[in-house]
Every structure is written in structure tokens, then in C-alpha cells.
Amino acid sequence: MPRYMVERSFPDGLNIPVNAAGADALSKVVQTNSEQGVTWVHSYVSADKTHTFCIYDAPTPEAIRQVAERNGLPVDNITEVAVLAPYFYH
Template sequence: MPRYIVERTFPDGLSVPPDATGAAAMLKVVDRNAERGVTWLHSYVTGDTKHTFCVYDGPDPEAIRAAAELNSFPVDRITEVRVLDPYFTF
């Protein structure tokens, strides 16, 4: 399955409570993504919480975009990527 980096901007910052409420909200994101055949692997959030770089597996950019819409998340850019690690298993 292809892998993608999804860049997002949250003008007011992304706020996810570090408690059970935040965990439940993230599980809802996972469930909605599954409706489009998309798997959220993890995300990187900037210190000001205004930008995220999210790693997803999914069938195509359209599915990633549809999942974002279900979750009411913005999408700035979707880029297909491959893994390059120190062991050079490209």
C-alpha cells in the first residue's frame, strides 16, 4: 500500500488533551479513516502546534483527502513517499 506524508496547517493550533478524552478523539479519527481504507501511522507536530506532518498508508491521495474531510481536518499537501533508513533498505 502506498505511504503518504500529509501536511496540515491549524491556524489556531491543534489541541488534543493528553487524557482519556484526547485518546477517545484519536480513536474516532482512526475509525473514520478506516471507512476510506486509510491508516494513520503517526504524526509530527510543530512546537507552536500550528503545523502537522502526518504519515499515512492508503490506496491513493483521494482516499487520504476523503478521510481528512470526514475528520474535518485541513490538507495543505499530500506527498507519496518511500522509506529510506540507515540500513538502506529502500
């Protein structure tokens, strides 16, 4: 399955509470994603919490856009990516 990096902007900052409510919100995102065959692998968040860089496995970029809309999440850019690590060359 293709892997994608999804860039998102949150002008007011991304604020997910570190408690049961936050865990529930993220579980709902994962559930909605699974309905379109989209798997959220992990995300990186900028220090000021205004940008995220999320890694997804998905059948198509359109599947990512569809679940993002259902989850109420912005999408600035979707790029198909592959892993490149320095350890491959040793």
C-alpha cells in the same frame, strides 16, 4: 499499499487533550479512516503546534482527502513517500 505524507496547518494550534476525551477523539479519527482503507501510521507536530506532518498508508490521495473532510481536518499537501534511512547503505 502506497505511503503518503500529509501536511496540515492549524493556525490556532493543534490542541488534543491528554486525557480520555483526547483518546476518544483520536480513536474516532482512526475509525473513520479505516472505512476508506486509510491507516494513520504516525505524525510529527511542529514545536508551536501549528503544523503537522502525518504518515498514512492509503489506497489513493483522494481517500485521504475524503476521510480528512469527514474528520474535520485540513489538508495542505499530500506527497507519496518511501523510507530512506542511512542504515540501508551499511
